[in-house]
Amino acid sequence: MTEAVTEPETVVDEPDEVPPAGGGLHQPKRWLVVAGEVVAIVLLVIAAVWCWNRGVVPLEYPVEGREPLTSTRLHGNWLGTAAGALTLAVVLALDAVRQVLLALRTRPQKAAGSDM
Template sequence: MTEAVTEPESDTVVEEPEQAPPAGPSLHQPRRWLIAAGEAVAIVVLVIVAVWCWNRGIVRLEYPIEGRETLVSARYHGNWLGTAVGAATLALLLALDAVRQIMLAVRARPQKAADSDM
């Protein structure tokens, strides 16, 4: 039988990683109200852009015919409709984040109250 070869143990010292300084209250910050307000403005602008693009994406065409009703049809432009859907989707995502920002701002505690809990 063959013998297993083992390497000699080395005298290397494994250093412990340094402890990271404790992070401050990063989630609960009242300045999140400003972020939510900015997102609300962006939501309004995106909804206006989405409605404008949607209206440009659908073109009504009328063909008059003698002795009959006017033939009305619609032509759809995919680039405008796609832009409208994209703008509405982005507005929805910003609305969700604005709600999140508001909830974190409301739950923020003043520094005195946070220190007294320790």
């Protein structure tokens, strides 16, 4: 007969208590992030308008005895760039709102602990 092999018992030490995170959610640097994102949003909107104006080209063909024929030529690369810039501006605007809410609505740990 074979003997059953048992593993030696291992002693598991309790892990040390984890110290609280350094900054938490309430950090003053969030306002700097918001300011940078607002500047980027303004620049992206200006770039999107400029690209859109470059992508829409009105054309006029003269006709004798009548008003000129007008048409519009659309350049997809410029219109796509404008749409991409606006999309990125919207994403940055959402993140800027999130950063503002996190900067305003959270309280430091001392104030939060005293309400209990």
